[in-house]
Amino acid sequence: MFNVLRMHMYRVSRSVSTYVLAGLMILFLFLSFGLAFLIFEDPLSIGLADAFKDVYGGGTVSPSVMHRFFIQSNDAVIILLTIFGVLLTHSDFSKGFAKNTYTMFERKSKFVLAKWGALVSCVTVTYVTLTALGLGLSALLRSFEPVGWDEYLKGWIVVYLCLVSMLTLVFMITSLFKSPVGGMVIGLVLATGVFQTLESLLDLLIAKLSGADMDAALSGMMGIDTGEKIFRISDYCLDNVYLSYKSSMGTADTVRTIVVALVYMALALGLTMLLSEKKDVRV
């Protein structure tokens, strides 16, 4: 199975699109750096930093804030990783190459697992590279203060798990429908937060129907913690937990985010493996 993973890594390394996407990723990282420079250094004295006080708290910026800025809140990262994930998952089917290899194992789920392994390996390499570049660029900012590494590490792991989980959803949709369209749509929807609006509306509806405090429900929708315990479906939606996660969150919220990411990942991968045994390979 490891050989199949290596085969996927080999073909990815030989694909032009990999380098185009990597180039775009780095370009967007530098654009983000430009934006960070305008916000936190304020060379034009336009006071943009004030608008972002809620995000970074004002004053100096920590590695956690920059990680959120460069990777977690950067739509381009999810979109480009989605495109990459779809290409990796789909191209050996669309080119017909998959049919050369399916006599390797009796169980098709082994192919699924190997390909998912390749995807996770690529996402990990990208994530580590982006992290290193992000930290390197952050160090160029005068307002950057390298403190709070424990919080940074916690956030780094949580964001990584969420990213892998989202890419596993993209992997599932692309694998099962043998089409790049579904995976792309899922990736875009996750990146742009379209579902977040729907999830918030559902939260309000549930609050209304259950007779919960509507003020608290609305505050929760705005991301303000009133201390009131209200069931929110969005707390269990992967896109929402990813986009709303902050490394400064308490243990309960961090654990919930990790559990949601792991459950989605396990379900998506498990379902893909299970259905692959019953489905024909269309090449």
Add this chain to the structure above:
Amino acid sequence: MSLILTTDSITKKFGSKIAVNNVSIHVERGEVYGLIGRNGAGKTTLLKMLANLTVPTSGRYSLIGANGESQAQMMPRVGVLIEEPGVFQNLSALQNLKAKAIAFGVKDEKYLTDLLDFVGLGYVGKKSVKNFSLGMKQRLGIALALVNSPEILLLDEPINGLDPQGIAEVRSLIHRLVTERKLTIILSSHILDELAKVANRYGIIHDGVLLDEATNEELASRCKPVLWFKTSDPEKTKMLLGTMGITQYEYVEDHFEIHERVDEGGSISMALAKEDVQTLEMRKEGQSLEEYYFQLTGGAPNV
């Protein structure tokens, strides 16, 4: 010879359509098994099931190792070229082979270059596959199928779309695979003449059903030419045939079927006329593989 692959009432349904219906084939080690059938007969679906690409609705297939290897051990020893070759167009021929070699744990790069030489693509260098001709791609497809040093090769319509030279090249490759590499090949085609040049056992499949399975020799005996005729006096005819030394004949219902000297219809007819026996009807019946196929399938000659 011993069996290397069998299917046991293997069936595939797509919705209400039965693409392959209770097919049981028997392939012996070292033979070229020709799957004959018109387009849509179920050949490709059957091969896809054998290539682990399509899940059978019912029934199963068994790969039998010469030394008692299990199905799981035998599966990686199957090489596949189904429909058009599955290749990454932007990669070179060698890179495509290398991708499959990595998956199957083949580390010897010289083996891959030797394979390209074997299929006549040793000269292509770093040229992208997208710039290959159809024949070159087909040969690359065969090389890809050979990367894992298979014992059994599944080739689905390997000469489709090729020009006469390409067809001859693929045919020669198949001969070499059998003679030099001792491979077992299951080869599907709807071009019977071509199949007849390489196969030594046939499975005739029609509307998903296996109508017949026979070796070359069995087919030859089934397709043996026969001189078929009716006369006005069967008893006198029998005596005359005896005097002419013709012994291999049958009198069936109202007519004779002679299995020897079938080209001597004219002289038999003249001899009968001399004895005042009228030849009412006479024809030579004999079947080519194609005619036998049509007889079995009851179809028009449009395969």
